[in-house]
Structure formats: structure tokens, C-alpha cells
Amino acid sequence: MGRLLTARDLKVYFHILAGTVRAVDGVDFHIDQGETLGVVGESGCGKSVTAMALLQLIPMPPGELVAGTAEFEGKDILRLDTEGIREVRGNRISMIFQEPMTSLNPVFTIGDQIGEAIRLHQGLNARQAEEKAVEMLDLVGIPDPRRRVKEYPHQLSGGMRQRVMIGMALSCNPALLIADEPTTALDVTVQAQILELMLDLQRRINMSIMMITHNLGVIAEVADRVIVMYCGKIVESADVRSIFHEPLHPYTRQLLASVPRLELNQSRLQEIPGVVPNLYNLPPGCDFHPRCAEAREECRLQRPELNEMNRGHWVACGRAAGRGA
Secondary structure: OOEEEEEEEEEEEEEEOOEEEEEEEEEEEEEEOOOEEEEEOOOOOOHHHHHHHHOOOOOOOOEEEEEEEEEEOOEEOOOOOHHHHHHHEOOOEEEEOOOHHHHOOOOOOHHHHHHHHHHHHHOOOHHHHHHHHHHHHHHOOOOOHHHHOOOOHHHOOHHHHHHHHHHHHHOOOOOEEEEEOOOOOOOHHHHHHHHHHHHHHHHHHOOEEEEEOOOHHHHHHHOOEEEEEEOOEEEEEEEHHHHHHOOOOHHHHHHHHOOOOHHHOOOOOOOOOOOOOOOOOOOOOOOOHHHOOOOOHHHHHOOOOOEEEEOOEEEOOHHHHHHOO
16 A cells, blocks of 8 residues: 555644643654544544644634644645645545534535535536536435435435535545544444445545544444544554554553443443643643553653554553553
8 A cells, every 4th residue: 555645743733812722733644545544532632633734624813733744645735725725625635524514505405515526626517517416425325316416404314414425525536535523423323334335435446534533433443543642642553453452552541441341241431530631731741641540750750752662553651661562
């Protein structure tokens, strides 16, 4: 597999009255062609901001791209002008957002909204774009697609709206699909259908996927590699098997321990103690040490760097390095 996207030292800050929020603070990652990269962590850890920064969707101000590069198909997409990023966004890189009702315009038909991207990027006329929209609805498994293109978002169920979003995102055959919590608002049965659909379409066109979620079950099912984020930084990165069977960072282990398991007959769910610190007033040393049962004095004084412990397994934890993991 060839390298599709490489992000280096990505930093996105937000300047607010209380101070400067370091939402993404020095993130490095890559995505290979045909690969699914899982991005996990608690709410506010920087997952969505990382994705939105790649597509220049961060409002500036109050946001600011402080540093970093993101090389995609030979171009640093963070430095493209307005016309250049429009050629990439929705065409070579598409994004599915968490709640389709806030992403779909309620006053335009489904066909109009899918057709807009097709006309813009593929140069088709209105009739051709509508036929392509019908084809995409059929591809994502929506029954009677020729009727559905004439309908409005409120006339579709949540699962069907999410399928519309996937069809819209894939209408231009993107090289990379960014899926930001694509199944959160759906029931379990529909979640499984949506994930199966995305993986099937990925195999058909050799598309890469960046799957952003807090659902570790989704990650276990679809991801090839995983990055774990906390307070705007990557604290662990490895292939999916290593993350689930040999996690090295205490935060990763506590995330996994908090997943309910039927076989354990739990009377109470495990939780990670404490709360995520304010990003404009981070503690000295390791960001996670106030919540970490394994923290020692050095954790309170020194901020750990991301180091490779095993081949392809990176972790930002001084305790992990001390154990020689």
C-alpha cells in the first residue's frame, strides 16, 4: 500500500477570553491507500478538529492553524488557496458528519444535494447529475431511489439519511473518506448495516477511511490501525490488534476497561476517574497524570514524548518506556 496522507506536527489553537485552547497540539499520523485508520478518545480530545483542519473547515478566528503540514497526493492541503481546497474537498477527500439532519439542507431535495457536488466536480449537467444521484442512492441500498431523489431529508429515517450522506460523500469516488461518528445517532442494527456498507464500498474502489469515534466496538470491527488521542495529542498509535490485546498507555487500558462486557456480569460500569483538564490550563507533566493510577513523581514533572516501543507501536508514557515494553 502506498502512502496517501501524511500529517506532521499539526497544531490548531482556539483563542478565547479564558485563554488559548490547544485543541490539537503537535499531532503526527499517516493513512495508507485502502487502509482504515481509527481515531478514538473522549469528547474534546481533538478528534474532529484534526479532521476539520485537514479540509480547512476550522473558523478563523477564533481558530488558528499554528503549525503543521498535511501532504495529500503530492500537495500540502493545509496551504491550498480557496479554489485549491475546493478541488480537494468533496472530491478527493469527502467527510461524513455525525448528525445527518444538521448536514442536509431541509429545503432542498436529496437529489439536489447529491447532485450539487457531482455538477461541481464532475462537470455534469442537471439531468446527468440526477441520474448519478439515483445511481448513488441505489449503491447505498436505499429502495426506490428514483422516488427518493425527489424527497426532502425529513421524509427519510435516520438510517436512510446517513446512507444519503454516504452516497453524497462517495459520489465523486474520493481517495479518502473521513467519517466523524457516522453511527452515533443510529440504533445498533442500523449501525451494523452502515458499517458493512462502508467497508463494502471501500473494497470496491480501494478507498481509505479515517474513522473517528468513541465506540471501541466499531474500531475493533473496521480499523486496521488506531490512534488514541487525549488533550489534543496522540498518546498511543498501533495496529488494531496491539491496541486491544497489548495496550501500553494507561489511558488506553482504562478506555478498554470501561467497555461493558456481558461475560463479566458487571453490577457497575468501570469509569476513568476525574475529568479531562481544561485545554487552556493543562497540568504540568503528563496531561493524564491527575487521572492515572500508575502516575509517579516524574509523570507530574516531565511531559512524555511519543516513542516507538515495538515495531509500529508508539506510546507517550514514561512508565511504558521504563518497563521496556
